[in-house]
Amino acid sequence: MAYTVVGKSVNKVDAIAKVTGKAKYTDDFHERDMLVGKILHSPHAHAIIKSIDVSLARALPGVEAVLTYKDLPRINYATSLPGYVDDGTETECEAECESDRIKFSTAGHPYSLDPGHRDVEDRHILTKKARFVGDDIAAVVATDELIAEKALQLIKVEYEVLEALTSTDAALKEGAPLIHEEHEGNILASGGFAIGDVEEAFKESDYVFEGEYETSIVQHCHMENQTSYAYIDSDGRIVIVTSTQIPQIVRRVVAQSLGLPWGRVRVIKPFVGGGFGNKQDVCIEPLNAAMTIAVGGRPVKIELSREESMVDTRTRHAFKFKIKTGINQDGKLIGIHISAVSNTGAYASHGHSIAGSAGGKFRYLYPTKALKYDPITVYTNLPVAGAMRGYGCPQIFYAFESHLEDIAKRLNMDPIEIRRKNLVEVGYVDPVSKNKITSCGIRECIDKGKALIKWDEKKASYKEQRGNKLRGLGMACFSYASGTYPVALELAGARIVLNQDGSVQLQIGATDTGQGSDTVFGQMVAEVLGLPMEMVHVISTQDTDISPFDTGCYASRQTYVSGMAVEKAALEVKGKILEFAARMTDIPVDKLELVEQRIIYKHSGESVLTLEQVAMQSYYDRVHAKPITSDSSNNARINAIPFGVTFTEVEVDIKTGKIEVLEIYNVHDSGTIVNPLMAEGQVHGGVSMGIGYALSEQLTFDAVTGKAQNNNLLDYKLPTIMDTPDIGVAFVETYEPTGPFGVKSLGEPPTITPAPAIRNAVLDATGVAFNRLPMNPQRVFEGFKKVGLI
Amino acid sequence: MFKRIAFSVNGKAFNIEVDIRESLLELLRNHLGYTGAKKGCGVGECGACSVLIDGVPTDSCIYLAVWADGKEITTIEGVASKSGELSAVQKAYVEEGAVQCGFCTPGLVLTTTALAESGKEFTREELKRELSGHLCRCTGYQSILKAAEKSLEGHICTCVDSPHYKGK
Incomplete structure (x- = not known):
């Protein structure tokens, strides 16, 4: 389909603000007399607080408040706002009762009216029981950072130290201490799905293969750490300015965590320095709100350090997979059984949803007669895992695409052919979600990737390699989703106002955290209204008091789901413009069209009015004035499945265990590409994150104490520009009929398949299968030693 | 303890007393309002706080404010021309x-x-x-x-x- 603005690489609407230093992030705003909030983190992975003495800290000059679990609101506490002042005295109940303090969930999911579908509420703002090294024990509000730090040191805590369960194996062991009393066996949740009878399918299969695969704990490492500040305004409402992907959910969770009516909280999101899922969680805002309450509503800032951000916010769930697959001689998959153990760390956060999402999104790629998915999500005494780009899919596709490669090798089949034999086709209806595949370019993606990397030529030339540096090729495919339907609500809002000069403001509830959604929405409005981009003013700040309702930035949902709301709002404005023009001219509305800021006769193209003339009349006509606006909301009860593939060529240094990615191409079917330059940028960043996942990144912990060993940007091996190869990007532009302008999601998918493709390339080069991530030099070296290559 | 230093930011001269414990990043962001320099780690790992000191890119988070005495600092706010044209x-x-x-x-x-x-x-x-x-x-x-x-x-x-x- 031919578009004018959609499909063009227009400049990012906020790029100039960002290259000139004008873009304001949360920490760039200053309130007079802003106080500083700091958190006392547990030094123990698993311990009960026997006593906590804050008297010395409270007595330190410059300390305005000290909070422990005892100071936090009890259930039904709401009426005491805003007059709550922490005077340091304790009632008998305050001293002991943790059980009647409010428990809440931090997960950035839409609220559910069905209590059975809500996130697990398993945490307090400050805890009496430490469940990981870093758990929030107490907090200080002081006039400056140094006093706050000093006060933290003056808090005396006596702990009863319990056994630290630093792995899922330890947590699942019989007789292991319980991390949460309510969760027997330390199992947060279990349960997946079953299609067909997998045992029967194995009986029918020519071969049955088994494999085990394991992924690591990694971290988002957005460049801007979590930061927020909060105060109580003159109406007694708590205002929180925060670096978040989900302002509406922050509002709700803060209110829930403090027992307040939701309308008493206002959340403002300025520019955000990256999130990648970590800011789809409500990590610091409830405590920030409690802090401002404790100091009579004065502004208090919490700015996490990098070291805090890396362990005290969220991480990516590590998974262990066992896969059993039945397959026929011809390569046709008959039955697949995937068991998974997901490590959620100390609290539920997104909980079992990550494991659920992994299976749910995998299900589309290779439809088989029988597919059984049995995940369990386990608590451990490690930092809390939550949402991270790909939401379970980098894990499951690493496992399955590695497994399928192993099967191809055993059957002596071409790895591309084995996939082709099993890939989904348009028209397929997923038996669990009932989603229908309405566009699918995965086969074309494979063709393109194969040609780009010169697969056949290189395969032939690498047949007889010798020496210590070996080259190999690998590939891996994925399927994903565009939003969360039918698992959760997919509501989005957009509002447009036509200005006097014919330009428009666009307000959306969807949040841009750097990925470029504001620009894409601006392009959509420009397309519908026939405006140049400079006539579309996108409001990039979200404010829960002002912005339309949208659940936020996650699940690769915004271009698709929020795009529907934007298109709807733009079409409504267009309709109103033409109706107004019709009234002004007495020409029937169906004879008119809006192009290039003019109202024209449809049949001849002759100009009737300028858009500006209509706009001016809509404001100032003494009889008919009615400014042209729209305020749309869209409940997307549909989902579109994007696909893609990674092709890569690696060189493996047998002597050092170092893997070098020589070439890597990601080819995506994301439907229509709204902005090619920005879309490529999404792929670059996602692939880079995927390469880090494959080769270098891993948060490591002391197995006994559970203490993180590398929670900083020096020891945690985030790829630098020196480590990142040239990343090739290509698109197969299908047209997705359910999406606005034919789009499907793109943001998260690029992270999914670099790791399995690299793993498969290493297997191709060396014959050694690495079934554990990351494939860092130490692990690779040990692997080669084990098989006698060294 | 405070110390008086003289320096310039984007050509504008300053002659002020600074807390000797503070970093140049803190001085620029918290006292002078040059918030274009970002804090990503505070310990010289990420480069987000970089400014030019006498033309040399430097992590301002691990550069003491007092060391800026006599220096010419360029921040991101000083890169575009005065009339707003991008470099x-x-x-x-x-x-x-x-x-x-x-x-x-x-x-x-x-x-x-x-x-x-x-x-x-x-x-x-x-x-x-x-x-x-x-x-x-x-x-x-x-x-x-x-x-x-x-x-x-x-x-x-x-x-x-x-x-x-x-x-x-």
């Missing part, structure tokens, strides 16, 4: 799609500016090495490298044997 480096970052969340951008633009103004010639690998003090999680560095290459093209060397020579 060639800024334009390259915008046009090449090198900006996503924008948190690493000020530091990278400043380092690239210093490279462009150095008059030196860089191979691609050398350029990568020069930029490697800046971490970015959004872009995979692809468009940043392109923007840096574009910034340096025809800008640093007009000698005939240079790859950047355009027949000037």
Whole structure:
């Protein structure tokens, strides 16, 4: 389909603000007399607080408040706002009762009216029981950072130290201490799905293969750490300015965590320095709100350090997979059984949803007669895992695409052919979600990737390699989703106002955290209204008091789901413009069209009015004035499945265990590409994150104490520009009929398949299968030693 | 304890007392309002706080404010012209799609500016090495490298044997 603005690489609407230093992030705003909030983190992975003495800290000059679990609101506490002042005295109940303090969930999911579908509420703002090294024990509000730090040191805590369960194996062991009393066996949740009878399918299969695969704990490492500040305004409402992907959910969770009516909280999101899922969680805002309450509503800032951000916010769930697959001689998959153990760390956060999402999104790629998915999500005494780009899919596709490669090798089949034999086709209806595949370019993606990397030529030339540096090729495919339907609500809002000069403001509830959604929405409005981009003013700040309702930035949902709301709002404005023009001219509305800021006769193209003339009349006509606006909301009860593939060529240094990615191409079917330059940028960043996942990144912990060993940007091996190869990007532009302008999601998918493709390339080069991530030099070296290559 | 220092930021002269414990980043952000310099780690790992000190890219988070005495500081706010026209480096970052969340951008633009103004010639690998003090999680560095290459093209060397020579 031919578009004018959609499909063009227009400049990012906020790029100039960002290259000139004008873009304001949360920490760039200053309130007079802003106080500083700091958190006392547990030094123990698993311990009960026997006593906590804050008297010395409270007595330190410059300390305005000290909070422990005892100071936090009890259930039904709401009426005491805003007059709550922490005077340091304790009632008998305050001293002991943790059980009647409010428990809440931090997960950035839409609220559910069905209590059975809500996130697990398993945490307090400050805890009496430490469940990981870093758990929030107490907090200080002081006039400056140094006093706050000093006060933290003056808090005396006596702990009863319990056994630290630093792995899922330890947590699942019989007789292991319980991390949460309510969760027997330390199992947060279990349960997946079953299609067909997998045992029967194995009986029918020519071969049955088994494999085990394991992924690591990694971290988002957005460049801007979590930061927020909060105060109580003159109406007694708590205002929180925060670096978040989900302002509406922050509002709700803060209110829930403090027992307040939701309308008493206002959340403002300025520019955000990256999130990648970590800011789809409500990590610091409830405590920030409690802090401002404790100091009579004065502004208090919490700015996490990098070291805090890396362990005290969220991480990516590590998974262990066992896969059993039945397959026929011809390569046709008959039955697949995937068991998974997901490590959620100390609290539920997104909980079992990550494991659920992994299976749910995998299900589309290779439809088989029988597919059984049995995940369990386990608590451990490690930092809390939550949402991270790909939401379970980098894990499951690493496992399955590695497994399928192993099967191809055993059957002596071409790895591309084995996939082709099993890939989904348009028209397929997923038996669990009932989603229908309405566009699918995965086969074309494979063709393109194969040609780009010169697969056949290189395969032939690498047949007889010798020496210590070996080259190999690998590939891996994925399927994903565009939003969360039918698992959760997919509501989005957009509002447009036509200005006097014919330009428009666009307000959306969807949040841009750097990925470029504001620009894409601006392009959509420009397309519908026939405006140049400079006539579309996108409001990039979200404010829960002002912005339309949208659940936020996650699940690769915004271009698709929020795009529907934007298109709807733009079409409504267009309709109103033409109706107004019709009234002004007495020409029937169906004879008119809006192009290039003019109202024209449809049949001849002759100009009737300028858009500006209509706009001016809509404001100032003494009889008919009615400014042209729209305020749309869209409940997307549909989902579109994007696909893609990674092709890569690696060189493996047998002597050092170092893997070098020589070439890597990601080819995506994301439907229509709204902005090619920005879309490529999404792929670059996602692939880079995927390469880090494959080769270098891993948060490591002391197995006994559970203490993180590398929670900083020096020891945690985030790829630098020196480590990142040239990343090739290509698109197969299908047209997705359910999406606005034919789009499907793109943001998260690029992270999914670099790791399995690299793993498969290493297997191709060396014959050694690495079934554990990351494939860092130490692990690779040990692997080669084990098989006698060294 | 405080110490009086004299320095300039983007050509504007300051003569003020600073807390001797404070970093240049804290001075710039918290007292002078130059919030374009970002804090990503506070310990010199990420490069988001980079400013130019007498033209040299420096992590301002691990540079004491008192050391700025007598120095000329350039922050991201001083890169565009007074009338608001973007520099060639800024334009390259915008046009090449090198900006996503924008948190690493000020530091990278400043380092690239210093490279462009150095008059030196860089191979691609050398350029990568020069930029490697800046971490970015959004872009995979692809468009940043392109923007840096574009910034340096025809800008640093007009000698005939240079790859950047355009027949000037």
